[in-house]
Amino acid sequence: MRPDTTPVSLAADLLRHADSDAVMVRVLPADGAPATEHTYRELIGAALTLAGRLRTLADDHGRAPRVGLIADNSPEWVVADLALLFASAVEIPVPTAFTAQQAASLLADADLCLVDTAGGRALERWTQEAGTPVLGHDRPVTPIDLQALPATAPPGPQDRTVPAQDTVVKVIHTSGTTSAPKGVRIRRHGLDALLTSLRSRTGTAIFERYLSIVPLSLLIEQVAGLYMPFLAGGSVTFLPPGTALVGTAADAGPRMLTLLHRARPTALVVPPTMAALFLALCDERPDEDTTARHLRIFGHPGPVFIACGGAPVPAEVLERLHTYGITVHEGYGLSENSSVVSWNVPGEVRFGTVGRPLDHVEARIDQDGELLIRSTSLFAGYTREDPSSVTVDTGGWLHTGDLATLDDDGYLRITGRRKSLVITAGGRNLSPEWIEARYRELGFLREAAVVAEGLTQVHGLFVVETGLDHTAARRRIEEFGRIRLSDIERVRVIHLMSADDPDYLRLFTVTGRPRRDTVRAHVLSGRPPAAAPTRIKETA
Secondary structure (H helix, E strand, O other): OOOOOOOOOHHHHHHOOOOOOOEEEEEOOOOOOOOEEEEHHHHHHHHHHHHHHHHHHHHHHOOOOEEEEEOOOOHHHHHHHHHHHHOOOEEEEOOOOOOHHHHHHHHHHOOEEEEOHHHHHHHHHHHHHHOOOOOOOOOOEEEOOHHHOOOOOOOOOOOOOOOOOOOEEEEEEEOOOOOOOEEEEEEHHHHHHHHHHHHHHHOOHHHOEEEEOOOOOOHHHHHHHHHHHHHOOOEEEEOOOOOOOEOOEOOHHHHHHHHHHHHOOOEEEEOOHHHHHHHHHHHHOOOOOHHHHHHHHHOOOOOOEEEEOOOOOOHHHHHHHHHOOOOEEEEEEEHHHOEEEEEOEOOEOOOOOOOEEOOOEEEEEOOOOEEEEEEOOOOOOEOOOOOOOOEEOOOOOEEEEEEEEEOOOOOEEEEEEOOOOEEOOOOOEEOHHHHHHHHOOOOOEEEEEEEOOOOOOOEEEEEEOOOOOHHHHHHHHHHHHHHHOOOOOOOOEEEEEEOOOOOHHHHEOOOOOEOHHHHHHHHOOOOOOOOOOOOOOOOO
């Protein structure tokens, strides 16, 4: 891998592909037929047409328009995202899995919305849920219609002009202490700095054929799933329309595995629970050689860059996968840093760490063990403040709220959240993240959340596979705790939830992080458990 240290100017670099007939986007059909393909010429041309219309709106407002983007992972999402970037508009991506209250909070300052078919359905659902339009009656909703956005002429010099000044180009949602998410303002130059550093560290060849399985409303998926492949002239593959993305349903991960072979990816970003699913696939045929295993799982014999973040994966799971020839590269990021802070990359992996900070990022640990970072990709503030907001001190250091260590080689290890540390009724300190990571070694668990603050016993909410017998699951969890955790850390009160429970999205974020206050209220409410399914399955 040869590093590319050429500075990135995202909009300008993407426009250099405007005349290319290479495949930019593939969409897998549900029936197993060949994928639908869209070229750079087609999609960038459509984006430039839409950008021209958005510039007219900017002239009317006298400022950059603020535009909500409500869409599933689709070619329409790509066209809208690029159009907003080319037009220097402020993009506000809204997950279609949000509630009406969450969507209304993000869209409060939007001038209009761009939607695909799924986005239109989400708006209708939110209106029914709230009893009133979440966008307001006076602000337009514009469908993204690829058929109506052909490039009328090759892009001219005026279309390829990219503003030199630094501006806010995105408002990315991040959870806070209430049900209304706060928005993180992302800068154009901050995004360029991040991509420059990331490309230098990872190269571009590994992003030749990216598979997108988590929502594009997440900034990391935009960075890794769109911009890194497109800067390399590669492609992104989307799942069949209507397929639940990982993070939008607890049981989406297992269903995703059947599509990997068809997509033939060279790179993808996965949430932590997918690591256990990959391990289960490998354990099915432990004597299989690496080439045959890659062909069976990924549809080709070559390497696959699998990146993971959001919560720790047990080092034992990563090491076992590595012996099978499948390496999961853990990383760490914050929306407040335009996503990635550090990343394990091919050839420089240290399991149990989240890699070394990117070249444009400085990191240090303060006297209380908190990670502080300083970089050229830091955000431009929040749309509203919240007790969970991070702060930037007068020296430019962002106080992440994460507890961490740095080893002598510069590898970063995240040990927990400063605000998540809990003290039990017995006066013992616990890190919920560490305990949850241990329990996730059980392959049938989709998510885990620990509640212990001020309690005499540690409670645990465990999301298990749909159809799994709850009695068998409870027995496996109890056995695991007795063997693998101390008396202090072990979950004593087990709460089970099936992966298809509608409360899942209320209790966990799109990236699988528990909404801790909501989880605490849920497990301590005395709500009776759901009826246990009859199928018994005890394999980890």
